[in-house]
Each structure stands twice: as C-alpha cells, then as structure tokens.
Amino acid sequence: MSDAEYRALKRSIKRVHDRWLRIMHLESWDMLLIFHRDDYPIPQEPGGSNVGSMYIDADWRYLLATIHINMPALLGLSDERIEQNIVHEFTHCLVSEMHRSDPESRDHEERVVTMLTLALNRAYDTGWNDGKADLRRKQREAAKETKAAQAAKE
Numbered sequence: 001m002s003d004a005e006y007r008a009l010k011r012s013i014k015r016v017h018d019r020w021l022r023i024m025h026l027e028s029w030d031m032l033l034i035f036h037r038d039d040y041p042i043p044q045e046p047g048g049s050n051v052g053s054m055y056i057d058a059d060w061r062y063l064l065a066t067i068h069i070n071m072p073a074l075l076g077l078s079d080e081r082i083e084q085n086i087v088h089e090f091t092h093c094l095v096s097e098m099h100r101s102d103p104e105s106r107d108h109e110e111r112v113v114t115m116l117t118l119a120l121n122r123a124y125d126t127g128w129n130d131g132k133a134d135l136r137r138k139q140r141e142a143a144k145e146t147k148a149a150q151a152a153k154e
C-alpha cells in the first residue's frame with residue numbers, strides 16, 4: 001500500500017465516519033479509529049462471515065469504542081462497501097449493551113447488526129433521493145411561478 005493510497009483511504013474513512021456518527025446519533029461516543037497499515041489479523045467472529053477488514057471493541061457502559069481497521073484489506077473494496085462496513089461497526093455500538101459472549105449469541109448479534117445496517121442504508125438512500133426529488137419539484141414550481149409572473153407583466 002503506497003503512502004498516497006493510505007492517505008486517500010484514511011481521508012475517505014474519516015469522512016464516512018464523521019457523517020455516520022451524526023446520522024446514527026453516536027456523537028456522544030468516544031470513538032477511536034486505529035488504522036493498521038500492515039495486515040492486522042482481525043479477530044474472526046463466529047460464523048466466519050467477517051471479511052476481516054474492521055473490528056470494533058465497544059463498551060456501552062462508558063460510550064467508548066475502538067475500531068481496528070485493516071487498511072490493506074480495504075484496498076480492493078468499493079466506497080459503498082467500505083461505508084457499509086463502517087455503518088456495520090457503528091451498529092455494534094447500538095446493540096453492544098445486549099452483547100453476550102457465547103458463540104450462538106454472537107451469531108444472532110451479527111445477524112441483527114447486518115439487518116440494521118441494511119435498513120439504515122436503505123433509509124439513508126431513500127431520504128437522500130426523496131430530498132433530491134423534493135428539491136427538483138420545488139425548483140420546477142419556482143420556475144413555473146417566475147414564468148407566470150413574466151407572462152402577467154407582458
């Protein structure tokens with residue numbers, strides 16, 4: 001991983017981090033990001049579906065979280081996938097109070113976190129697109145009013 005790739009990826013992750021921290025109402029959490037430039041062996045979660053790019057250690061009692069990010073593992077991933085991984089790790093904060101250490105509970109936590117991540121992404125995309133559609137509608141209405149006002153003057 002070159003210096004330029006590392007810096008660009010880190011900037012991109014921080015942008016997504018800041019945006020989703022606000023969206024998910026997690027600003028009160030003390031979130032530490034640790035960027036591992038060399039391959040970092042992400043602890044594998046039971047079920048084995050972890051792609052090995054990020055890992056969060058969240059302590060709901062004190063609103064503290066550390067996210068370990070394996071930078072080389074993110075290099076081939078799309079921006080959308082990286083964003084989804086960050087939202088996934090943030091979602092662990094939301095459910096961390098219910099965390100249990102037995103493997104079966106961990107599987108259920110992963111499933112819940114995965115579904116909440118998909119729902120959050122869908123809600124965000126829908127809100128974003130509806131917002132753009134609303135803006136376009138208002139612009140069309142304003143243009144019609146301007147045209148009508150000009151026609152009335154003539």
Ligand SMILES: [Zn+2]
Pocket residue numbers: 045088092110113
């Ligand atoms: Zn997870």
